[in-house]
């Protein structure tokens with residue numbers, strides 16, 4: 318019988334596994350934790366090649382630091398963000414957030430997803446109290462009322478078997494099977510947009526500058542990476558997407574440089590495209606009506622997804638991990654039942670409003686900045702002007718950096 322069984326060891330599920338592992342915390346050694354992951358490549362140390370990188374808020378880096386995995390990521394390569402510039406189209410004024418306005422070495426970091434996953438899995442494999450079951454798929458879940466345990470039917474290389482756990486954690490992403498099997502309802506909306514992701518290399522150093530530029534078709538982000546590379550997330554309308562994906566490399570590069578605009582191109586010099594393929598994702602927002610059921614809890618994208626523009630999806634997931642690990646560790650220390658309603662409610666109470674707030678704010682920003690309505694145009698320009706005022710800028714930075722949920 319497991320104390321905790323996690324389904325999905327992507328960046329969020331693997332972070333929870335490491336937080337409950339005993340490598341950095343001997344008090345966890347009496348916790349029996351299982352981790353089920355469908356992607357067998359992870360066990361072989363092969364992580365995604367879609368070239369995606371994520372903006373990691375300073376607060377999230379502190380959560381990983383506390384767990385003990387941040388050092389592994391730093392060793393593999395993380396890029397600190399020294400400045401973030403938010404602008405609209407070709408408007409002459411922008412909001413610039415600078416690390417000099419904080420007491421920290423960076424506003425946040427850009428980390429390639431492959432780096433994050435490799436570091437988390439390396440750490441997880443070194444925990445004695447974790448059992449990694451990979452590749453394996455969950456076929457069914459069933460709460461056994463008489464014995465008050467969760468039964469999970471899985472299929473792995475050794476065939477089908479039942480596992481039992483006091484708590485089942487669904488960390489299996491936005492299309493979570495665990496959420497569907499538990500009949501948890503969701504609220505959702507698909508955006509009429511596509512996020513095209515590509516990696517570029519520039520002639521001149523990017524100076525750890527991140528850009529977020531709002532265009533009528535959707536936002537455009539340039540995230541600095543090591544070796545004067547940058548990850549570009551280009552949000553295009555549904556109509557223009559097939560054309561952009563079909564363009565040959567040199568025409569795509571021309572379109573890209575037009576979107577970058579003159580000031581950015583002057584700073585970067587000539588750019589070339591590094592990635593062989595253009596990855597594309599249809600963004601959506603989704604929020605589960607509840608994160609908890611009997612002996613079951615949802616975290617990360619299984620509980621909520623948001624438009625990638627604000628670079629907050631995984632940051633929310635990491636804050637879920639921090640909150641859940643905290644209540645589970647406290648329950649374990651006090652010999653309480655880890656899957657009890659009281660423990661799970663404490664987690665849900667800590668996370669619901671932060672998640673909902675970020676999802677809604679991101680949705681409003683995307684809609685406001687994509688609209689050609691004159692009234693909304695005036696409001697957003699006023700918003701950008703207000704953000705020139707130091708007090709408002711500091712408030713924005715505080716939340717963007719995830720400082721409201723930094724671990725003690």
Ligand SMILES: Cc1cc2nc3c(=O)[nH]c(=O)nc-3n(C[C@H](O)[C@H](O)[C@H](O)COP(=O)(O)OP(=O)(O)OC[C@H]3O[C@@H](n4cnc5c(N)ncnc54)[C@H](O)[C@@H]3O)c2cc1C
Pocket residue numbers: 324325326327328329330353354355356369370371372373453454455488489490491494512514550598616617618619625627628629630631632633634
């Ligand atoms: C283009 C783009 C850019 C983004 N940029 C940012 C950013 O800059 N900053 C940020 O914070 N967020 C960003 N995000 C969001 C971020 O990528 C997600 O929030 C994050 O990956 C969610 O992680 P997760 O572990 O919850 O889910 P996933 O990454 O989806 O992982 C789920 C895992 O579960 C496994 N799995 C699924 N089903 C099963 C099953 N039945 N049995 C076993 N295993 C299973 C999968 O193999 C996978 O490993 C971006 C998203 C996109 C699309």
